[in-house]
Amino acid sequence: MDRAVCVHGHFYQPSRENPWLGDVGFQRSAAPHHDWNERVTAECYRPNTAARILDVDGMIEEIVNTYGRISFTAAPTLLAWLERHCPEVYGAIVEADREGRERYAGHGPAIACCYNHLIMPLANSRDKRTQVAWGIRDFAARFGREPEGMWLPETAVDIESLDLMAEAGIRFTVLAPHQAANVRPIGAEDWTDVSSGGVDTTMPYLCRLPSGRSIAVFYNGTISRDVAFGDLLSDGRRFAGRLLGAFSWERERPELVHIATDGETYGHHREFGEMALAYCLETLEAHSDVRLTVYGEYLAAHPPTHEAAVCERTSWSCTHGVGRWQGECGCHSGAHPGWSQEWRGPLREAVVMVRDALAPRVAEAFGALVPDPAEARHDAVALVLGRWSDEAVAGFLARHAPGGLSPDERQRILALLEIERQAMLMQTSCGWFFDDITEPGSVQVMQHAGRAMELARESLGIDLEPAFTATLRRAPVNDPRYATGAAVYEALARSAAVDLSRIGAGTALYALFDLEPPAAASGMYAVHEDWRYRSDADGLRRILGTVRVRSRATGEEAHLDAAAFFAGMDRVVFSVREPGGEEALRVAWEGMAGSDPAGAIFAAFTRVYTAPDLSDEERWAIAREIAPGMGEAVCTIYRGAAALIAALDDLGLPAPGAAVHLLAHACTGRLLAMLGEGCPDPDRFFALAEAMRARNLAPDLAALGEAASRRIASAAGTAAARSCDPAPLEEIVRTVRCAKVFPLTLTLWESQNLCIGMRGRYSGMRERAGRGDKDAQRWADAFRRAAACLGVRTA
Template identity: 75%
Template sequence: MTVDRAVCIHGHFYQPPRENPWPGDVEVQRSAAPYHDWNERVTAECYAPNTAARILDEDGVIAEVTNTYSRISFTAAPTLLSWLERHRPGVYGAIIEADRESRERYAGHGSAIASCYSHLIMPLATREDRRTQVVWGVRDFAARFGREPEGMWLPETAVDIESLDLMAEAGIRFTVLAPHQAGRVRAIGAENWTDVAGGRVETRMPYLCRLPSGRSIAIFFYDGAIARDVAFGDLLSDGRRFAGRLLGAFSPGRGHPELVHIATDGETYGHHREFGEMALAYCLRTIEARRDARVTVYGEYLAAHPPTHEVIVRERTSWSCTHGLGRWQGECGCHSGAHPGWSQAWRRPLREAVDMVRDALAPGSAEALEHLVHDPSEARDDAVGLVLGRWSDESVEMFFSRHAPRDPSPGGRRRVLALLELERQAMLMQTSCGWFFDDITEPGSVQVMRHASRAMDLARQVLGIDLESAFIDILRRAPSNDPEYATGVAVYEALVRPAAATDLARIGAGAALYGIFGLVPLAVASGMYAAHGDWRYRLDADGRQSLLGTVRVLSRVTGDEALLDAVALFSGMDRVVVGVRETGGDEALHAAWEGMTGADPVGAVSGAFARVYTASNLSDEERWAIARRVLPGVGQAVCAVYRDAAALLRVLEDLGIPEPGVAAQLREHACTGRLLAMLEAGCPDPDHFSALAGEMRAKNLRPDLAALREAASRRIALSTGEAAARPEDPAPLEEVVRIAGCAKAFGLSLTLWESQNICIGMRGHYAGMQERAGRGDGDAERWAEAFRRAAACLGVRVT
C-alpha cells in the first residue's frame, strides 16, 4: 500500500452518575425493568456484548467473536467505568484488557481515550472546575489503564479555548470534534485562512490548534454524514454495507494519507441499535481483511501523520446542539424528539439554580481548606484518589499524609473530607444530562438536583451556609411539562427531598431491616458507609421476624460516626416497623426487647425509639431488595397450599364437580415449580419434564415462561462453567444438551451470551480432544461428541 488509507471508529461510551448521593450507589429504576437500573440494562445490551461481539457464518452459527473495544477508539468515561468495576468486574476487566491488546496492535497506542471527569459542559464551568475535570479525568484514566492518556473527550464535544489549553497542559495530545465546530483552516506556515464554517472542513486529516499559552493540541473532525447514518439511520443493519460506506469515503486518486473516521455514542452499538455490536464487528473484520485500507486509532495515526494544517475552532459549540450551548442553559428548541410540543423553559432556571449553588459554595470551601491543608488546589487534585479508593482507610491515610500540615484532629479530618465531598458534589450537579432531555422530571434533571441538594446539605454542616431556600425560589420559575408537577419545586419536593433524608440514623435503621434478611445495605455495598451491627436479640416465629441490637455507622466520605440502638420488625411487605435511637446501654436494650416480645410489639417500638419508620417510609430500593428475598418463600407457600389441596381437587375432578377458580392457578404455579426444580437439577430425566409439559398443555395450564426461561438460561451457564472447570468430564456438556432440549418443549428463547462465550473459549480444548479421539481414546471421543452437541445447542461453530 503506497498511500496510507486508514479508518477509525470512535465510540463515546458513557453513563451519567446515577448514584443516590447519600448512600452512594444506584437505586432501582422502574423504567429500566426487568433490569434493576439503566446501568445494568445498557451493560446487558451494549457494554458486555461489545466485549465479545458475534460474527455469524452463512448458517447463522457463531463463527468467531471479537472484543470491539480493542479495535476501535473509545471514551473511557470515569462514571461508567467506576460502576462497571464494582458491579460488572468481568466486563470492566475485558475493557481494560482491550486497551492493552490495542497497544500491541497499534504500535503502542491504546484504543481508550480519557474523558473530562463528570461530563459537565466545560465552557459553562468555572476555570477551577474545568481544571479539576481534566486533572481527575487524566488521573482516573492512568489508575485504570496503567498509562497516560493521549486523547481526551470533551463532554458533548462542547469546546472553548481555555478547556483545550487545560487539556494540553495536562499532556493531552488530541481531541475529537464535530465538523461544524471548525471555523477557519490553513496550511501550517501559510498566511491566509479559509472559512470552513457549516461543516465544510476536510475531515480526513488532523489539524493543529494553537493555544494562547503557546501550547497546542491536535483536533480530529469526524465525518458527520456517516456518523449520522450510523446513529440515526440504518447503516448498522448490515456490517458489510457499513464497511463499504467507510471505505467509499476516501478520495479517489488522492496521493497523500487519509483518515476516514466517525464518532457516535458508543451505546449505538447494541443499545440504541439492537445487534449494532455485531454490525460493528463484521465491519471491522471486513476492513481488516483488505489490503488497500487499514483500521487504526487516533493516537497511532497522529504519530505517523502529524498535522499539516491548523484550525481555529468555533468556541462554545457542541455536537448535539445546533445553537452552540443552548441545550444546557435555555429554551433553544433542541430536544430528544419524544415530546415535540414540550417547552424547555425549565432549563434556564435549573441552570441558574445550579450556578448559584456553585458560585456561593466555591469561595467558602476554598477558604476553609486553606486553613486545613498545605495547598487547597493540590489537595483538590489529589482527592480523586479518595474516590478511586472508595474512601478506604488506606486512601484516607495516604491523602492526609500528603496534604495535612500536621496530624489533624478527628474533627479536622472530618471537615476536610466533608469539604472535598462538597466540591465533588458541586461538580456532579453540573452533569450535562441534567439539561439534555425534555423535562425537569427526567432522571437526569432529578439527578443533578440530588447532587445539588447533597452539596447544600454538606455546606450547612461544614460552612454554616443554607442555600436551599434560594435554590427552591429559582426552581419556582422552572415550569414542568408533566401535569403532575407544576414547577421544579414540586419535582424537588417529591423526587429529591426524600433521598436527602438519608443520614447516619437512617443508614443504621436500614442496616437493622436488612439484617433480618442477611442483606448488605446499599450504602455499605457502595463503600461510602460502614455499618457494624451487634444484633443481640433475634426472633423468627408466628410469621414475624424481629431483630434488635446496636449498630455503629461510619460515613467513610465525611468521617462522621454514630453508635445507635436499632430495631426491625417484619411480618409482611406492608407490615414493617424500624426504630433507631441513640444507644442507651444494655439495660435499655433489654427493656426494649421485653416490650417487643409482649402483646403490642409495634407500640413498644414506637414508644421506645425516637425515630420510627414504617412500610410507607421504605425506599423503592429497600422494597425491591426485600421483595426479592421474600418472593421465593411466597412460591413455596403456594406450592404447599396446592399439595394440601391436591387430593381434594382430584376428588372433585373424578366426580365432575366444578373446581373453584383458584384451582387452575394453584396447579399452574405448582407445575411451574416442579419444572423449575427439574431445570435447576440439570434435567436428569428429560422424559419426565416432557410428560409434565404435555400434561400442562392438555389441561390448558399456563406455565410461568419468564421464570422457566431464566432458570434454564442460568442452569446452562452454570453447566458450561462446570464443563470449562472439568475439561475431561463430558457430564456438564451432556447436561447442557438435556436442558436445551427441555427448553424446546415451551419454545423458550434462552439467554445464552455467557454460555456461548465459555463454549467459544473451549474450542481449542476440543481440537486437542479430537486429536486424542482420533488415536482411539474413547473417553476423549465421548467428550468431543458431547461438546459438538452442546455447541450446536448454543449456536456455536466448533472449528
C-alpha cells in the same frame, strides 16, 4: 498510500448514585432491570466485550471484543460503577486497552474524559482544571498509563479547556466537523473559512493554543449521523462499505476515515448494533487496502500538515452552540415535541448560584487547613477511587497535611472536599439534555445540589437552599403533577436525602433479611452492627441491637440503638434512638417479643419509620428476598388440596379456577426441579409437559427459561473446567432439548462464550479420536451436539 479507518465510541453514563448513600437506587423506568446502568450494561457494554459474528446459517462463527479494535472513551462515572457491579465487563474493557496497545504500536484504544461530563464552556476555570486533572488521574489509575487524548463532554469546546488539556499533556481531542471555523496549511498565512461546512475530515489538524498545542480531530459527520440515527447498523457489510467509500482513492496522501458516536449506539440504541460493528471491523481488517487504527497511532505516524481554528462554545448535539444546557434553544429528544424547555434556564441559574457562592467560601476554608489547596483538590480523586477507605483517607491526609490534624480538622477537610465533589456533580450535562425537569438526569443534578447545600450549612454556616428553591419556582414544568421546578426539587430531590439516623434504621431493616445496607455496600459509610436480640418465629421477623454509622466521605458518625419488625410489606417498622444501654435494650426486647411488637417499638424509640417511609430501593430489596417464599407457600396449599383436586378429577367434576392455578404452579415446580438437576431423564420432563398441555395448564415460562439458562451456563462452566468429561456437554444437550418443548426463551450469552473458548480443545479431541481414542470420540461428539444446541459453529 496509507489509508486507515478509526471508529470512536463514547461510552458514558452519568453518576446515578444517591448523593447521600453512594449507591444507585431502584429505577422503575429501567425495568426489567434494577437501574439504567444495569440495563445499558446488559444491552451494550457487556455484549461489546464478546460481540457475535454469524455465518450464513446464523451460527456464531467468532466473537470480538470490539473495545480492543476501536477508539473509545469509557467515562469515569461509568467505569466506577462497572468496577463495583460488573467487574468482568470492567476487566474486559481494561484488558481491551492493553491488547489494543499491542495491536496499535503501543497506542491504546482508550482515551480519557473530563471527569463527570459537565459542559466545559459553562464551567468556571477552577472546575475545568479539576475536571481535567481528575479525568487524567482516574484514567491512569484504571488503565495503568497516561492518556494521549481526552474527550470533551458533548464535544463542547472552548479555548481555555483545550489549553488546560494541552497543559496537562493531552495531545488530541475529538470534535464534530461543524466545530471547525477556519483551516490552513501549517506555515500559510491565509485561512479558509469552513464554518458553513466543507472541512476535510480525512486529515488531522493542529489547533494552536496560548500555552501549547492540542490536536483537534474532526470526524466524518455524515457517516456518524447515519450510524447513530440511520440504518447503517442493520448490515455490518454495508457499514464497512460506507466507510471504505469515504476515501478519495485518487489522492496521493495518507487518509483517515473516522467516525464518532455514542458507544451506546452499539447495542442499546440499536439492537444488535455491536454485531454490526464487529462484522464491520472484521471486514475492514480483511481488506488489503486499508487498516484499522486509533488516533494515537495515526497521529504518531502522520503529524498534522494543517491547522484549524475552532468555533468556541459549540458542541456535537446542539445546533445552537451550548444552548441546550442553559436555556430554551429548541433542541430536545424528540419524545415530547410539544413540551417546553424553558425550565433549563432557571435550573442552570440555580446551579451556577450555588457553585459561585460555595467556591470562594470552600477555597478560603480549605486554604486554612492544607498548604497547597489546588493540588489537594486535584488529588482528591484518590479518595473517590479508594472509596474513602481508611487507607485512602490516611494516605491523602499524609500527602497534603503532613503536620498532623485534629479530629475536627480532619473531618472538616473531608466535608469540604465532598462539597467540592457534589458541586461538580450538580453540573453534569444530563441535567439539561432531556425534555423536562422531572426526568432522572435533572432530578439527579438537583440531588447533588441539595447535598452540597446541606454540607455547606453544616460546615460553612451558609444556607443557600432558600435562594435555590426561589430560582426554581421560575422553572415551568411539563409534567402536570408539579407546579414548578421547586415542587419537583421538594418531591423528587430533597426526598432522597438521608441522615445517619435514617441509615441506622435502614441497617436494622436490611439486617432482618441478612442484607448489606447500600450505604455500607457503596463504601461511603462504615457500618458496624451488633444485634443482641433476634427472632424469626411464626413468620414474624424481629431484631434489636446497636449500630455505629460513620460517613467515610465526611467523617460524621453516630452510635444508635436500632430495632426493626416485619410481618409483611404493609406491616413493617424500623427505628433508632440514642443509646440507652444494656438494660434499656433488654426492656425494649421484652416489649418486642410480646403481642404488639410494632407498638412496643413506637413506645421505646424516638425515630420510627413504617411502610410508607420505605424507599423504592428498600421495597425492591425486601420483595426480592421474600418473593421466592411465595412459591413454597403455594406448593404447601396445593399439597393440602391435592387429594380433593384428584377426587374432583376422578369424578369428572370441574375443579375451581383456583385449583387449576394451584395445579399449574405445582407442575411448574416439578419441571423447575428437573431443570435444576440437569434433566437426567428427559422423558419424564416431556411426559409432564404433555400432561400439562392436555389439561390446558399454563406453566411459568419465564421461570422455566431462567432456570434452564442457569443450568446450561453451569454445565458449560463445568465442561470448560473439566477437560475430558463429556457429561456436562451431554447435560447441555438434554436441557436444551427439554427447553424446546414449550419453547422457552433462553439466555445463552455466557454459555456460548464458554463454548467458543473450548473449540481449540475440540480440535485436539478430534485428532485423538482419529487415532482410535474412544473417550476423546465421546467428548468430541458431545461437544459438537452441545455447540449446535447453543448456536455455535464448531470450526
